[in-house]
Amino acid sequence: MVAELGFILLIFAFVLSAIHLFFSTRVCFINFSEDNFFILRKINFSICLLLIASFLFLIISYVLSDFSVLNIYNNSHTNKPLLYKVSGTWGNHEGSLLMWLAFLGGYGFFLTLYTKNNNKKFTAKVFFTSNIVNIGFIGFTIFTSNPFLRISPIPEEGKGLNPVLQDPGLAFHPPLLYLGYVGLTIPFAYSIAALLEGKIDRKWANEIRPWILISWIFLTLGITLGSFWAYYELGWGGWWFWDPVENVSLLPWLLLTALLHSNRVTEKRDNLKSWTILLSIIAFSLTLLGTFIVRSGLLTSVHAFASDPARGIYILSFLFLITGASLILYVIKYDKIESDEKLNLLSKEGGLLLNNVFLCASTVTILLGTLWPLFVEVITGKDISVGAPYFNLVFLPIILPAIFVSGVIININWKRNTVENLLKKLNKAIIIFVFLIGVILFLLEGPIIFFIGIILSIWLLISIINDFYEKIRTKKSISDIKLSKAFSIPISTYGMYLAHFGLAVFILGVAISDSKKLYYEGVMKEKEIVKVEKFKIQLKEIIEKKEKNWISQTGNFSVEGFKKNISMFAERRLYLDTGMPSTEAAIYRNFFSHLYIVMGQEQPLNSGKRIVRIYFNPFIILIWSGAFLMAFGGLISICDKKRNR
Amino acid sequence: MIKKEIGSFLKYIKLSPIILFLILSYFLFWKIKNIQNTKELQSVLLNQDLPKLELEYVDGKFTLNSLLGKKPFIINFFASWCAPCRQEHSVLEKYSKDLIIIGIAYKDDINNVKKFLSELGDPYDILMLDPNGRAAIDLGLYGVPETYFIDSKGKIKYRQVGPLTVKKLENILKSLKVN
Numbered sequence: 001m002v003a004e005l006g007f008i009l010l011i012f013a014f015v016l017s018a019i020h021l022f023f024s025t026r027v028c029f030i031n032f033s034e035d036n037f038f039i040l041r042k043i044n045f046s047i048c049l050l051l052i053a054s055f056l057f058l059i060i061s062y063v064l065s066d067f068s069v070l071n072i073y074n075n076s077h078t079n080k081p082l083l084y085k086v087s088g089t090w091g092n093h094e095g096s097l098l099m100w101l102a103f104l105g106g107y108g109f110f111l112t113l114y115t116k117n118n119n120k121k122f123t124a125k126v127f128f129t130s131n132i133v134n135i136g137f138i139g140f141t142i143f144t145s146n147p148f149l150r151i152s153p154i155p156e157e158g159k160g161l162n163p164v165l166q167d168p169g170l171a172f173h174p175p176l177l178y179l180g181y182v183g184l185t186i187p188f189a190y191s192i193a194a195l196l197e198g199k200i201d202r203k204w205a206n207e208i209r210p211w212i213l214i215s216w217i218f219l220t221l222g223i224t225l226g227s228f229w230a231y232y233e234l235g236w237g238g239w240w241f242w243d244p245v246e247n248v249s250l251l252p253w254l255l256l257t258a259l260l261h262s263n264r265v266t267e268k269r270d271n272l273k274s275w276t277i278l279l280s281i282i283a284f285s286l287t288l289l290g291t292f293i294v295r296s297g298l299l300t301s302v303h304a305f306a307s308d309p310a311r312g313i314y315i316l317s318f319l320f321l322i323t324g325a326s327l328i329l330y331v332i333k334y335d336k337i338e339s340d341e342k343l344n345l346l347s348k349e350g351g352l353l354l355n356n357v358f359l360c361a362s363t364v365t366i367l368l369g370t371l372w373p374l375f376v377e378v379i380t381g382k383d384i385s386v387g388a389p390y391f392n393l394v395f396l397p398i399i400l401p402a403i404f405v406s407g408v409i410i411n412i413n414w415k416r417n418t419v420e421n422l423l424k425k426l427n428k429a430i431i432i433f434v435f436l437i438g439v440i441l442f443l444l445e446g447p448i449i450f451f452i453g454i455i456l457s458i459w460l461l462i463s464i465i466n467d468f469y470e471k472i473r474t475k476k477s478i479s480d481i482k483l484s485k486a487f488s489i490p491i492s493t494y495g496m497y498l499a500h501f502g503l504a505v506f507i508l509g510v511a512i513s514d515s516k517k518l519y520y521e522g523v524m525k526e527k528e529i530v531k532v533e534k535f536k537i538q539l540k541e542i543i544e545k546k547e548k549n550w551i552s553q554t555g556n557f558s559v560e561g562f563k564k565n566i567s568m569f570a571e572r573r574l575y576l577d578t579g580m581p582s583t584e585a586a587i588y589r590n591f592f593s594h595l596y597i598v599m600g601q602e603q604p605l606n607s608g609k610r611i612v613r614i615y616f617n618p619f620i621i622l623i624w625s626g627a628f629l630m631a632f633g634g635l636i637s638i639c640d641k642k643r644n645r
Numbered sequence: 646m647i648k649k650e651i652g653s654f655l656k657y658i659k660l661s662p663i664i665l666f667l668i669l670s671y672f673l674f675w676k677i678k679n680i681q682n683t684k685e686l687q688s689v690l691l692n693q694d695l696p697k698l699e700l701e702y703v704d705g706k707f708t709l710n711s712l713l714g715k716k717p718f719i720i721n722f723f724a725s726w727c728a729p730c731r732q733e734h735s736v737l738e739k740y741s742k743d744l745i746i747i748g749i750a751y752k753d754d755i756n757n758v759k760k761f762l763s764e765l766g767d768p769y770d771i772l773m774l775d776p777n778g779r780a781a782i783d784l785g786l787y788g789v790p791e792t793y794f795i796d797s798k799g800k801i802k803y804r805q806v807g808p809l810t811v812k813k814l815e816n817i818l819k820s821l822k823v824n
Contacts, residue, residue, distance in 0.1 A: 070728070153757060155726055278662060285666075292673070312677045320670050327663040334659040371672070378675050 003069045006057030007148035010101075013050035014138045016043060017131055024128040028121075028196070037120045040127055044112045047134060051105030055089075055098050058147055062089045068154040071095060071147045077160040079549040087171035088161045093295060093311075094147035096174060101137055103175075103182040108134070111186055111211075118207070125193035126186075133185050136318045144311045160549075160575065169229035173222060177249060180219025181287040184252065186211040187259065188284035188326075191277045195329045198336045200277065205267035208280075210638050212263055216256050217634040223249050224627040231620075232587065239513075239623055242391040247370040248290030251363055255283040258359040265349045268414060272353060274338045278330060279360075285323040286367075292316050293370075346417045351409035358402030365394045396449075403456050403507065406500065407463035411470070429466035433459055446515045453511020460504035464497050492640035499633025506626025509592075509619055518616035525608045532614055535561035535595070539612065543569075550575045555586075555599040555610070562590055570599040570612075592625075593618040691804065695720075695795055698780040700749065703758075705771030709747065712771075714799040718745035719792055721769075722781065724753045725761035727789045733808035734765045740814065741768035749773045751781055751789045794821060 020043045027036045058071075062085050067073045075092045076085055090096040108130060115123045141147070190208045194200045226249070231239045240246065259279040265272045292315045344350055369386045376384050411425055423430075436458055441451070472485040520532045529538045536559070543554045552573045559566050570586035586597040593616070600611035695713065702708070712718055721737060723730040737746060748769035750758045755774060762772075775781055784793065787806045794803040794817065802821055805813065 149728075151726055151728055153726060274659075282662070316670075316673055316677055320674075323666055324663070324670075327666055331659050331663060371669075374672055374676055378672050 002057050002061050002064070003066060003148045003150065006054045006061070007146065009050045009054040009057065010098075010138065010142060010148075013047050013054065013101075014135070014142055016047050016050065017135045017138060019043065020047065020127075020131045021135060024124060024131060027124050028128050032121055032124065034120060037124055040124060041112055041116075044108060044127055044131075047131075048105035048109040048112070051101045051134075051138075052109075055102030055105075058095060058098055059086055059089050061148075062086060062095075065158065067156070067158050068150050068152070069147075070149040070151045073151060073155050073158050075161050076158040077549070078157060080161060080166070083168070083171060084161055084166050087165070090174050090178075091161055091165045091170070094141070094145045096178070097137070097141045097145050098147050099175065100178055100182060101134075101141060103178055104130075104134055104137060104185065107182055107186055111189075122193055122197055125196050126189045129189035129192040130185055132322065133189070136322065140311070140314055140318065144314050167229060167232075169225055169232060173225040173229055175222075176218050176225060177222030180215050180217075180222050180256075181252065181290070183211065183215030183218060184256065184280075184284045184287050187215070187280040191280040192326060192329065195277060195326075195333045195337070198333055200266070200273045200337050202267055202270050205263050205276065209263060209267060212256065212260050212280075213634050213638050216253075216260055217631045217638075219249070219253050219256060220627055220631040220634070223253060224624050224631070227627075228624050232585065239620065242369070242386075242388045244370050245290075245294055247366050248286070248293055251366055251370075252283050252286045252290065254359050254363045254366070255279055255286060258356045258363075259283055261352045261359075262356050265352050269343075269349050271339055271341055271343055271349055272356075274330075274334055275353075275356070277337065279356075281323070281326045281330065285319065285326075288315065288319040288323070292319055344416055346412075346419070346422070348409055348412050348414045351405060351412055355402050355405050355409060358398055358405070362395055362398040362402070365398060366391065369394070400452060400456065403503065404459060406503075407459045410463050410467045410496075410500065425470055426463075426466065429462045433462050436462075450511050450515035453507050453515075457504040457508040457511070460500055460507070464500055464504075468497065490640055492637040495633045495635070495637030495640065497633070498636055499630045502626045502629030502631075502633055504626070505622050505629055509622025509624075509626055513617045513620040513623065516618045517620075518614075520612075520614040522612060523609050524612040525610075530612075530614070532616065535559060535614075535616065537561075537597070537614060539610075540567075553599075553602075555597075555612075557586065557597055559588065559595065562588075562595075568595070568597055570597045572599055572601065589621070592621045594620050692800055692802070695793075695799055695801055696783045698749075698775075698783060700780050701774040701776065703755065703772040703774055705747075705769070707771070709771060709773075712745065712747075713795075715797065716745060717795060717797045718747060718770075719794050720747045720749060722749050722751045722775075722786060722789050722791045724751045724789045725757040726753065729808040730790045731765065733790050733810075734768070736809050736811055736814060737768040738766045739811065741770075745770050747771045747773065749775050749780060751775050751786070752778050796821070 020040070023036070023043065024040055027033075027040055061069055062072055062076055063082065065072065065076060065078050065085065067076075071092065071094050072088075075095070076088045080088065088095070090099040111126070111130065115126070187208050190204065190211070194204055223246075226246070227239045230241070259276065262272045262276045262279055266276045292312060295311050295315060343353060345354070369390050372386045373384050376382055408422075408426075411429070412422060437455055440454060440458075444450075444454075468486075468489075469481070471489055472481055472483065474480045474482055518532050518535075520530060522530060524530065524539045526539055526541060529536060531537075538558045540556045540558050543556060545552045545554065550573045552571050554569050554571045557568045557570065559568055566588055568586040568588050571584040573582050573584065574580075575582065581601070583598055583600075586599075588595040596615040596617060598613045600613075602608065602610055698709075700709075723733070740746070746769050748771070750772070753774065753776070758772075758774070762769075778786075790808050792805040792809055793801055794805075796802045803817055805817065809817075
């Protein structure tokens with residue numbers, strides 16, 4: 001019953017969206033009246049609530065373990081703890097799409113709520129665009145991926161959720177990522193509305209800023225959590241693998257970061273308008289492209305959803321129509337929205353533009369690398385794959401200067417600057433920076449990339465401190481600081497400081513953990529000892545255990561090399577409902593560093609021999625902490641009530 | 646003069662996003678079209694001998710071994726809990742006189758299978774059970790329904806993933822006859 005209700009609500013939402021399309025077309029392009037606008041708002045609210053309710057009904061069906069629903073039969077099991085029954089809802093293609101819809105509903109709800117007093121004619125156009133996106137996704141769900149399909153006769157027990165997905169990290173990774181993806185709909189809708197209106201101003205940029213920030217925060221958190229989960233649960237021993245699906249989540253993030261900065265220029269200087277619009281269109285299209293790649297099985301990846309070409313065709317056609325139409329509209333209205341004002345390169349806006357170029361170039365290189373196997377296959381018919389070496393080689397040289405430049409941009413002023421002024425402001429920072437580089441080069445040793453990373457993160461840190469110092473000091477002398485001035489700095493600037501500080505921490509983590517890590521792989525038997533540089537590791541015994549829905553073998557490792565000797569437990573589980581194995585790595589945390597042990601299956605059987613992989617990852621936790629700080633900085637920026645400065 | 650030319654060239658730069666997008670779309674559409682074409686074949690077992698299958702024999706006019714290498718037949722994996730199998734069943738019914746069809750109930754309960762067949766008709770010359778999916782693993786089953794076409798030499802000639810329709814079945818039989 002619950003499932004039928006959910007499906008009926010979904011169909012209602014679809015019908016209402018179709019009505020909305022007709023009605024809003026009339027309101028936007030034929031005759032506008034305030035009354036009609038308020039009706040539109042009501043329809044909007046209804047669609048949003050229907051979508052959210054439909055998703056809740058699916059969750060309820062999951063909690064009740066209603067195996068008469070095919071989707072639940074395929075992805076759940078009565079043995080599962082409640083958390084994984086709920087998270088099972090979005091651990092599969094159909095359910096995750098319904099979650100996508102619910103988020104569209106959620107964003108739509110707040111959008112409708114917060115635009116009550118805005119320009120009504122313009123807002124109607126925003127509704128018009130976001131509704132088109134709604135229709136596309138609701139149709140996709142109903143026609144190709146209905147999560148409420150029934151089966152008969154009713155199976156006694158479900159097939160179970162993929163065991164690797166049974167982890168708290170994964171329970172929250174997709175929702176956060178989707179909140180980021182779906183959030184991009186709103187900047188997109190605003191951009192199309194602005195193109196239709198043929199007018200973009202500072203107020204427009206100011207209105208979309210919080211929406212961009214929200215998506216950016218969620219996307220940052222989602223990617224961070226996903227990366228952490230891959231490291232923690234999958235036992236891959238790394239934090240980023242340039243997997244196609246990882247890449248398609250990074251692409252919108254990079255563009256969104258670019259958008260965040262270019263929108264700042266539009267907001268502050270009424271410039272880079274067509275660029276901001278183009279970025280939001282493409283960032284949104286990239287989320288569609290990402291969905292397409294993941295859901296159609298176009299590229300092989302660890303995130304293999306059950307692939308179905310019919311779904312691929314649908315989403316690709318949707319992508320084609322919506323992006324094609326947006327870009328054509330962009331070409332038509334380009335001259336109307338582009339400002340004639342020249343942009344001075346030696347200024348904050350010039351620097352942000354330069355950084356935008358870097359970010360977009362890096363996006364293009366990743367997109368190219370991700371889709372390269374496809375291009376090659378179409379042209380030559382050969383199957384190739386592009387791996388980490390390409391991405392490291394191409395991505396790093398583009399993104400590293402961008403990071404250096406952002407340190408300078410933080411310190412530079414808007415509008416006109418002279419080189420002397422800039423140097424005057426930065427001279428102390430540069431002296432300290434050079435001094436620190438000297439100390440580091442003298443004290444530490446490692447590969448060149450290690451130094452580049454450390455130097456960049458120090459540079460970022462110094463430039464943040466320098467800017468703060470310049471803002472709170474009085475004009476009279478260099479040592480005269482007035483702390484009261486710190487209160488007059490806008491909150492969003494602190495958010496910006498924190499986000500860039502997070503970036504510095506992130507880079508530091510990457511540089512150290514990547515160049516100072518230790519790795520061992522070999523066959524071990526019980527009682528055997530291996531030495532990995534300063535560590536002495538012994539596999540003491542194997543413990544066997546049986547639980548409600550899995551049996552496990554746990555290797556007890558004793559480790560010498562830290563200040564005190566420790567025991568670590570690496571586990572291998574076999575889930576009874578699906579028969580699938582999964583590994584739980586043993587991870588020992590020592591401040592920011594991890595010792596990480598993964599134990600393989602006994603092979604050959606009864607030989608007592610197992611493949612054991614040991615990693616020592618110094619300061620790796622800084623990577624995720626840094627990314628988390630970035631997101632937190634974004635959150636602080638949103639909280640700034642006096643955004644309009 | 647040169648400046649003017651650059652200026653007029655820059656006017657067209659706004660077209661670049663849409664052009665790049667169209668090129669990209671071409672590749673994507675090409676690929677998705679080709680994914681569909683590959684769905685029909687993709688079995689390493691094609692033109693190989695039918696592997697020995699471990700099955701529970703339920704009933705039938707003759708045994709699998711008496712058939713193998715003598716007559717062409719088809720093997721149809723189905724299950725009473727599978728909705729597309731119900732759809733497909735009418736097609737099998739229609740051809741049950743012309744073809745030798747072996748039904749293998751995948752991960753199913755014998756009572757449910759019997760109920761299923763008494764309700765929709767029994768097109769199978771031999772009925773077998775694969776309760777834990779052993780035979781399915783040997784053949785690399787994608788899911789149910791799935792159908793294998795075996796020739797008179799006991800070699801697998803074709804594999805159909807998903808439900809058969811009358812049109813599909815006619816096409817398959819035609820192409821197998823030609824070869």
